[in-house]
Amino acid sequence: MDVQTGTAGLDAGEARLPAESPLAMPEQSLREGSLRVRRHRTSPRLIGLRRLYILAGTAAMTAAASFMMWSALSADGVTVLELCLLSLFTGLFAWTALSFTSAVAGFLTAVFNRGHRLGIDPDAPLPAVHSRTALLMPLYNEDPGRALAGLRAIYESVAETGSLDRFDFFVLSDTRREDIARSEEQVFAELRDTARDGHERLFYRRRGDNGGRKAGNIADWVRRFGGAYPQMLILDADSLMSGDTIVRLVAGMENNAGVGLIQTRPAVIGGHTLFARTQQFGGRVYGPVIARGVAW
Numbered sequence: 001m002d003v004q005t006g007t008a009g010l011d012a013g014e015a016r017l018p019a020e021s022p023l024a025m026p027e028q029s030l031r032e033g034s035l036r037v038r039r040h041r042t043s044p045r046l047i048g049l050r051r052l053y054i055l056a057g058t059a060a061m062t063a064a065a066s067f068m069m070w071s072a073l074s075a076d077g078v079t080v081l082e083l084c085l086l087s088l089f090t091g092l093f094a095w096t097a098l099s100f101t102s103a104v105a106g107f108l109t110a111v112f113n114r115g116h117r118l119g120i121d122p123d124a125p126l127p128a129v130h131s132r133t134a135l136l137m138p139l140y141n142e143d144p145g146r147a148l149a150g151l152r153a154i155y156e157s158v159a160e161t162g163s164l165d166r167f168d169f170f171v172l173s174d175t176r177r178e179d180i181a182r183s184e185e186q187v188f189a190e191l192r193d194t195a196r197d198g199h200e201r202l203f204y205r206r207r208g209d210n211g212g213r214k215a216g217n218i219a220d221w222v223r224r225f226g227g228a229y230p231q232m233l234i235l236d237a238d239s240l241m242s243g244d245t246i247v248r249l250v251a252g253m254e255n256n257a258g259v260g261l262i263q264t265r266p267a268v269i270g271g272h273t274l275f276a277r278t279q280q281f282g283g284r285v286y287g288p289v290i291a292r293g294v295a296w
Contacts, residue, residue: 017203058101104293110292131254137171185204233249
């Protein structure tokens with residue numbers, strides 16, 4: 001492990017980093033090139049019909065509801081205000097209809113126990129992982145104590161799975177305020193000193209130039225260190241994820257080489273305000289059904 005301080009102007013402050021393993025990451029256009037494989041084995045069957053059901057169902061319900069609203073508003077002529085109301089109604093109803101059609105599909109997949117196409121079954125025994133994975137946590141003027149407390153919880157949870165030796169953790173800071181930056185370095189140093197195998201698994205760097213913001217920070221990490229890791233997992237500053245989930249995601253990537261990205265289903269936890277508690281309740285009740293429908 002190398003400790004670097006302001007390496008060649010790339011890092012600000014005191015960076016704690018492993019040896020670099022460069023990986024090319026050229027910017028590419030989506031309008032050029034061609035697919036190597038037209039259809040992957042994980043691609044759902046009849047995906048065109050699935051999308052037709054979602055889009056046509058949404059359009060049909062929205063058209064019917066908008067026509068009924070138009071009939072009610074135009075009985076005695078239509079004012080500008082009523083046209084604005086109709087426009088807002090149409091957009092909001094379309095969003096509701098889209099969620100409804102997705103939820104119906106998700107409900108049916110749940111009832112008939114369909115899914116797990118990538119082999120990620122939360123009820124199956126915990127799989128073994130064989131490759132190295134980097135967990136990246138970008139920060140930008142966040143509360144270091146809160147963010148790194150979450151990282152500690154994730155780190156300890158991964159350690160409990162027995163697979164800690166397969167993971168490295170990177171804090172990628174874009175913080176511009178010097179007082180917060182110094183606090184970040186201090187809190188991170190404490191975490192690194194007290195965590196099991198912290199000096200071998202936990203790394204920190206703050207960019208000297210934060211061009212591109214979070215995406216630029218991650219791209220810079222890929223170009224400098226990405227060659228050592230077949231996959232990476234990106235966390236937000238307020239993310240919490242269990243080690244069990246992380247290991248299953250990595251196993252899913254290992255077993256499906258043709259898959260470029262796996263997305264977990266986010267959930268709000270620890271809400272205190274009425275709005276946050278409402279979101280938390282709604283996400284728990286219908287979030288899984290809608291997520292299944294989107295995946296379908």
